[in-house]
Amino acid sequence: MKSDPKDCLYCQNNETQHNLMIEVAKLSVSRLFIFKEQTYHGRCLVAYDKHVDDINLLSDEERNAFMADVVHATRAMQKVFNPVKINYGAYSDTLSHLHFHLVPKYEGGPDFGGVFRMNPQEVYLTDKEYADMAEALKKEL
Template sequence: MSHPECMYCTDDGRLDKLMIEIGPLSVSTLYLFKEQTYRGRVLVALNTHEREMFHLSDEVRNQLMNDVARAARAVDKAFKPGKINYGAYGDTMPHVHFHIVPKYEGGEQWGTTFVMNPAQVYLSDEEYAEVIAQIKAALE
């Protein structure tokens, strides 16, 4: 079934404006969020279109959560944040996905909820490539 409203399911350029694909995981795809106020911020999106976690089979849900943990572990290893925040929203983009947001003591929104798109820090192509290389090297 086609989901033209979903940027994860439709190759229409919306996703490319916000993220850079890092690569496939077991049942999801790992992306680098282009806005890097939170250095190392990534997103894990399920490869199939599902609106809710409870729509997933136990097997797929468990694999997805393993993907989320694997991505978070890589971000932690690569960037050493003070804490990693997780966001699973979907009001405006109803496709199962998780924001993995490293937070740094003394940094942006430490001690509060992260801002979805603070639009403060964008990198050069070379800097994005370096961040992606660090994450890929840290993926276990």
Template sequence: MNNQNTCFYCEKDQRLKDLMIEVGQLDASTIYLFKEQSYKGRCVVAYNKHVNELFELDDQELELFMKDVKKAAAAVQKAFSPNKINYGAYSDKLPHLHFHIVPKYEEALSWGSTFEMNPGKVYLSDEAYTEIINAIKENL
């Protein structure tokens, strides 16, 4: 699949910067903080190579990527103590392998239901984003 010229994960262009802030590099992927923070600590783990499906990875690549997803989710759990973490891997409109790591909190948005992709309700100051990113980094 060759969609690199249209993929913002590959291009790392303004479309990506409008939605996410890079937290750091993992073994096979990059972790980003989703700017819309209705779910405090929500991140995206994007595979570093341009593929769309898990089955496109060989066993070693799959193991490394899933370890990154696990590591990111564990860091979010340690940093923010959500009641549950939801995972989403859709890529219908953006063909690049990535997982949404979505912390869910009882009595909060979408508890007991599917998380909203982009509720558009909670945006933070630069300082608040930095605090969240630092909390995640401390637990990676």
């Protein structure tokens, strides 16, 4: 499915994007965001910096660079949040811009051992808590 960058949340950098996530850092070929809904403490997202509908449309070099960014982000998340596991979600049925949801999971925490919920709308933080989280991630990147 070919999508239009004019309709893309990540390309337009619009209010909808700002209501859902906070940009933390630019990586080599992508951007790291904190997902505002924090049912899964430390949940982040990495979005490719160009409008690409699917990972299979990248060259091998571009794909490797994107996946290196994903790993770079999850290594920082591991140090900052110390989850038991980080789940990776690459869903783009309705938003076709290459991005990975990075979802820390904790034993005894929400949905441990199962699939994470996309946006449960249960846990939101203060501006200071988001800022502290962003600073801690930046320090580890």
